[in-house]
Amino acid sequence: MWRRVASLSSALESDLMQAATCGAGAWQRAFSSTQVEVEGFERKSHPFVAFVLGGPGSGKGTQCMKIVETFGFTHLSAGDLLRKEIASNSENGSMILDTIKEGKIVPSEVTVRLIQAAMEAGRNDRFLIDGFPRSEENRAAYERVIGAEPDMVLFFDCPENEMVKRVLSRNEGRVDDNMDTVKKRLRVFSELNLPVIEHYSIKGKLRKIDGTGSADEIFERVRSAVFAALREREER
C-alpha cells in the first residue's frame, strides 16, 4: 500500500512546479520521488478526475492534449468515445450518429458506460473527461454509476463568434462541423450545459478559463489552474 512521509509540502511544491514546466516524465518522477512506503498515510483511493467543459470549438480538445503532455493525465473525450462507437458499427451506432448530426445529446447511460469502461482500461490515477457532463442528466448518471464527483471542472469561456469560426475551419471531416449543426449545438450549450457549469460553480469546483488568445496563451492559464487543483487534492 502507498504511504507518504509526513512533511512533503515544500519538496512537493518544487517537484510539482518542476513537473509543470518539464513535461509528463518529470511529473511522474516528482510523484514517485515524494511517495514512499511508510506507515500512517494512505494514498488516495480514487483517481483525480477533471471534467472539461465549454461550447463547441472553445478549445477543450486542444487544451486537453497540452494537459496530458504536461501533467500525465489520461484524456477521455466523450465525443471521441461516441464517434468510435459509430465507427465500430455497435448496436447504438446509428442512434448516436443521428443524435450527433442533430447537435443533440446521446442518452446518458450510453455515454457513462463508455466513460466507465475507458476509465477502467485507462490504468491511470488522473483523468480528463472532455465534453462531459453536457446536461444535468449526464451529471446525475455519472455520479450514480461512478459514485464520485469530479475534483475539478475546467470551463473554457469563449465568445460564440470565435467558437463558430474555429469549428467551421476545423477540417477534420466531422459530420457536425457545419453551420446548421453548430447553431443547434450552441443552443444545447446554453440550455443544457450552462446549468451544469453553474452547478459546479456553486460547489466551488469550477475553474473558469478565458478561452481567447493563442492556444499557448490559454495553456498558461490552464497550467496554473490544474497545478492549483492537484496541490489542493494532495493537501486534502
Ligand SMILES: Nc1ncnc2c1ncn2[C@@H]1O[C@H](COP(=O)(O)OP(=O)(O)OP(=O)(O)O)[C@@H](O)[C@H]1O
Ligand atoms: N486558441 C485557439 N485559437 C485558434 N484556434 C484554435 C484555438 N484552440 C483551438 N483551436 C482550433 O479550433 C478548432 C476547435 O478546437 P477544439 O477541437 O480543441 O475544440 P473543442 O472545444 O474540443 O470543440 P468540440 O466541442 O467541437 O469538440 C480546432 O481546429 C483547433 O485547432
Ligand SMILES: Nc1ccn([C@H]2C[C@H](O)[C@@H](COP(=O)(O)O)O2)c(=O)n1
Ligand atoms: N456528453 C456528451 C458528449 C458528446 N455528445 C455528442 C453530442 C456532441 O455534439 C457530439 C460531439 O462531442 P464533442 O466532440 O464536441 O465533445 O457528441 C453527447 O451526446 N454527450
Ligand SMILES: [Mg+2]
Ligand atoms: Mg473536442
